Amino acid sequence: MHAGAVKDLSMVHEPIGELFPKLDESTREQWKLSPEQIRFFEENGYVVGSQLLEDTALEHLRAELKDLMQPGQPGNELWHEYHSNESTDPNQVLFHALGAWRIAAGFHDLLWHPGVVVPAQQLLAGPVRFWHDQLFCKPAKHGGVVAWHQDYSYWTRTAPMAHLTVWIGLDESTPANGCVHYIPGSHRWDLLPITGLSGDMHAIQSVLNDQQWEQFQQPVAVPLRSGQCVFHHPLTIHGSFANLTDVPRRATVINMIQDGVCSTTPDPLLKGVDPIPPGSQLLGQFHPLLSRA
Numbered sequence: 222m223h224a225g226a227v228k229d230l231s232m233v234h235e236p237i238g239e240l241f242p243k244l245d246e247s248t249r250e251q252w253k254l255s256p257e258q259i260r261f262f263e264e265n266g267y268v269v270g271s272q273l274l275e276d277t278a279l280e281h282l283r284a285e286l287k288d289l290m291q292p293g294q295p296g297n298e299l300w301h302e303y304h305s306n307e308s309t310d311p312n313q314v315l316f317h318a319l320g321a322w323r324i325a326a327g328f329h330d331l332l333w334h335p336g337v338v339v340p341a342q343q344l345l346a347g348p349v350r351f352w353h354d355q356l357f358c359k360p361a362k363h364g365g366v367v368a369w370h371q372d373y374s375y376w377t378r379t380a381p382m383a384h385l386t387v388w389i390g391l392d393e394s395t396p397a398n399g400c401v402h403y404i405p406g407s408h409r410w411d412l413l414p415i416t417g418l419s420g421d422m423h424a425i426q427s428v429l430n431d432q433q434w435e436q437f438q439q440p441v442a443v444p445l446r447s448g449q450c451v452f453h454h455p456l457t458i459h460g461s462f463a464n465l466t467d468v469p470r471r472a473t474v475i476n477m478i479q480d481g482v483c484s485t486t487p488d489p490l491l492k493g494v495d496p497i498p499p500g501s502q503l504l505g506q507f508h509p510l511l512s513r514a
């Protein structure tokens with residue numbers, strides 16, 4: 222390792238610390254989604270999950286995040302993507318980065334949180350693998366939007382579509398500070414093209430048909446407590462508005478796949494990783510199995 226380099230935590234495929242509860246058979250039931258929650262997900266394409274993080278864990282992750290958001294921090298070379306501001310407007314800042322789990326122990330261990338893994342096993346109906354993580358942070362007063370999109374528009378380099386996202390708030394999120402909004406039922410729509418993640422909130426409107434346009438008029442805001450989570454389907458349209466309040470809105474996202482999802486491209490799936498040939502499964506250093514059951 223050269224001076225300033227940090228250990229790449231992607232080589233460790235189990236929790237390193239004690240920050241989060243462990244998954245064991247005696248506690249598995251308490252993390253399960255109820256049949257009503259599963260029905261809600263099937264009907265709407267998203268469902269609010271458990272309170273994953275209490276104060277100590279939240280403070281730990283926020284402290285790690287503060288360091289991760291410093292552009293010159295050690296471990297910089299490990300990011301797959303790093304945008305201090307994904308929008309081009311300094312008054313609409315969206316910090317967005319992929320790869321925190323490789324650099325910071327708390328974000329690493331969060332992948333194995335039973336409140337993530339147990340519901341993911343239920344919703345993906347099988348063993349769960351890690352795809353990648355994301356940080357989405359909007360500063361106070363000049364936080365930008367996350368434009369309406371379907372996650373799978375960005376993921377067609379992997380198939381079949383058996384993906385799941387969990388969004389975990391590191392601050393309380395409200396309609397005022399830019400909580401996530403969903404279009405219920407849009408997980409039954411066809412795949413739409415990429416229309417952009419930042420800047421123009423409504424860019425997706427240009428690709429909607431009349432029926433989709435009508436459904437699009439009824440977005441649902443999902444305000445969450447700090448440390449609470451929400452799961453969504455890879456086709457569910459979602460986005461979040463600007464943050465002009467006096468408080469930040471920071472979140473971390475874990476994207477998961479059912480074990481068996483394959484690469485569809487000879488190119489690297491993420492910047493800085495070896496390619497996985499088309500037709501071969503995602504596995505190895507960057508795609509640990511999070512659960513076997």
Ligand SMILES: O=C(O)CCC(=O)C(=O)O
Pocket residue numbers: 357367372386387388399400401459460461472474
């Ligand atoms: O943080 C946000 O507002 C949106 C996050 C997002 O797009 C996602 O979880 O897929």
